[in-house]
Amino acid sequence: MGILDEDVARVREATNMVAVVSEHIALKRVGRRFQGLCPFHAEKTPSFSVNPELGLYHCFGCGAGGDAIRFVREIEHLDFATAVERLAAKAGITLRYDDAAVGRDRQRRDRLVEATAAAVAFYHRLLLEDPDAGMARKYLRSRGFDGDVARAFSLGWSPDRYDALSLHLQRDKKFARQDLLDAGLAFVNRVNKLQDFFRGRVMFPIFDVRGDPVAFGGRALEGGPKYKNSPESPIYQKSRVLYGLNWAKPDIVAKSEAVICEGYTDVIAFFGAGVARAVATCGTALAEDHLKVLRNFAPNLVLAYDADDAGQNAALRIYQWEASYEIRLSVADLPPGQDPADVGLSDPARLAAAVDGARPFLEFRIERLLRAADLGSVEGRAAAAKGAVAVVAEHPDDLVRDQYLMQLAERVGIDVDRLRRAAAAGAGAVGASNAPPPRAGAERRRLPARDRAEVEALRVAVHEPGLVADRLDGALFADPVVREAYCLLASSATFHEALERAGGEVHELLQRLAVEDLPWADDPVTYATSVLVQLVEAAGTRRLAVMVRTGDDRASDLKAVLETLVSNRSAGTWTVAADAAEQLLPWVAGSGEE
Numbered sequence: 001m002g003i004l005d006e007d008v009a010r011v012r013e014a015t016n017m018v019a020v021v022s023e024h025i026a027l028k029r030v031g032r033r034f035q036g037l038c039p040f041h042a043e044k045t046p047s048f049s050v051n052p053e054l055g056l057y058h059c060f061g062c063g064a065g066g067d068a069i070r071f072v073r074e075i076e077h078l079d080f081a082t083a084v085e086r087l088a089a090k091a092g093i094t095l096r097y098d099d100a101a102v103g104r105d106r107q108r109r110d111r112l113v114e115a116t117a118a119a120v121a122f123y124h125r126l127l128l129e130d131p132d133a134g135m136a137r138k139y140l141r142s143r144g145f146d147g148d149v150a151r152a153f154s155l156g157w158s159p160d161r162y163d164a165l166s167l168h169l170q171r172d173k174k175f176a177r178q179d180l181l182d183a184g185l186a187f188v189n190r191v192n193k194l195q196d197f198f199r200g201r202v203m204f205p206i207f208d209v210r211g212d213p214v215a216f217g218g219r220a221l222e223g224g225p226k227y228k229n230s231p232e233s234p235i236y237q238k239s240r241v242l243y244g245l246n247w248a249k250p251d252i253v254a255k256s257e258a259v260i261c262e263g264y265t266d267v268i269a270f271f272g273a274g275v276a277r278a279v280a281t282c283g284t285a286l287a288e289d290h291l292k293v294l295r296n297f298a299p300n301l302v303l304a305y306d307a308d309d310a311g312q313n314a315a316l317r318i319y320q321w322e323a324s325y326e327i328r329l330s331v332a333d334l335p336p337g338q339d340p341a342d343v344g345l346s347d348p349a350r351l352a353a354a355v356d357g358a359r360p361f362l363e364f365r366i367e368r369l370l371r372a373a374d375l376g377s378v379e380g381r382a383a384a385a386k387g388a389v390a391v392v393a394e395h396p397d398d399l400v401r402d403q404y405l406m407q408l409a410e411r412v413g414i415d416v417d418r419l420r421r422a423a424a425a426g427a428g429a430v431g432a433s434n435a436p437p438p439r440a441g442a443e444r445r446r447l448p449a450r451d452r453a454e455v456e457a458l459r460v461a462v463h464e465p466g467l468v469a470d471r472l473d474g475a476l477f478a479d480p481v482v483r484e485a486y487c488l489l490a491s492s493a494t495f496h497e498a499l500e501r502a503g504g505e506v507h508e509l510l511q512r513l514a515v516e517d518l519p520w521a522d523d524p525v526t527y528a529t530s531v532l533v534q535l536v537e538a539a540g541t542r543r544l545a546v547m548v549r550t551g552d553d554r555a556s557d558l559k560a561v562l563e564t565l566v567s568n569r570s571a572g573t574w575t576v577a578a579d580a581a582e583q584l585l586p587w588v589a590g591s592g593e594e
């Protein structure tokens, strides 16, 4: 059901794996493959590899791997069909569906995005040209945003008329009434007429991670609620979309850090200050889904607002997120009571410094407490210590707790053991010992040891199948995993087909080999022959042992050929050794492993 298999295969063929991955992480060429930091787990040394020829990726750290479709699915949390569509659009391939309803859904989504794009263009042109937009231009200038900023962020102005956009989209752009309703651009009013959702507002278009316009935030210049956001729609889910992510993605990946703000103007102020990695939640509180999206791009998240306002519940949630998503949340060092847009207006350099000086969330909370305390008196120090210990006790990791307690002891001049006892009582009280265990993927995975010649033979079969065609046989492999991998490969039309049929360890082995360095720098033919000879020698030796044991009288014939192979292999006369291997193959092939 869904997209025709044939079209999925065409998309896979046409996709440039390196280009797709490079949108998310920096890749470096190493020999015939590419390498970078894994976007699926936190790491400092690159263990993520891409094989451009086979269109595959594999992480030696966490085991993540697959083809371009898998990569797009995982990194952008898309379902299979959406990931294929995404890649198809890039490759200029028109997809066909075996279920008309699914195709209609996709077309519907495209139509709503088109309508939203037309609204973005309409509002933008009005902001730049309409005499009535003078107030809006004046407001933006007062925030330090000039025409270049308006163009870079496609800012707009929704006129103070009840159906300006609705008329334009229906009459000039031929959109249907239902398109406008479904995209959240208009609603049906009391006299059953279409009315624009936004009027008299400065418009901030919201784009999804791919850069498709999906919604708006509108700021009122007078009266009414200051900000209004598009309703949720088939193309806009508030908890998943972050304003600015489409522009911030490259810098977030490059710096391994995202700055999270509360407002559209905060994001623009950060970009203006040269911090091009800011995003904002769209009129909602930071939610777990937002973190899941951001985690794909960077593990370090800097909150550029007062995260402590929401109190203890927010704190516990943040520690839990840090543990379960392997992220680090810190708080930007902004002047108290000011949001980034204000700071950016008066002192843009201060914004960059606020991000550089971000502190871990716990440190930020302790610091604020101590700053407010009277550390000059005994009573003041005792009260500050008590408050700070309670804050420390909320952290689920006892090593982290202890380091903060040691620092705190020094600051307040109280013995650390007393603080530890107080914290232990507090930690029990908030049940912080239920922290989830660290994820296994964090450490480099150990792979089972395998026979080198067998693995190398399989590697040649993966990369240079022509060199070993008809010279290999499943029976040559003693390791059942390697043997199954080879047999799947030999019985599949393409590498991808073999990979799809493989499960568990076999799948992992094939995937890993596909992206590993190739050891035969300039002479693949000799390399393939040497591997093959070693493999046949080992299998021949095993076969000989069985024949001798069972009293098979052909044992001496086998032994003679085997000796020829061994002596030529040691002498490096590969053509003779290869001939001997070819003679031995029927002896060992199909013989099983008695």
Ligand SMILES: [Zn+2]
Binding pocket: 038, 039, 040, 041, 048, 059, 060, 061, 062, 063, 064
């Ligand atoms: Zn990984």
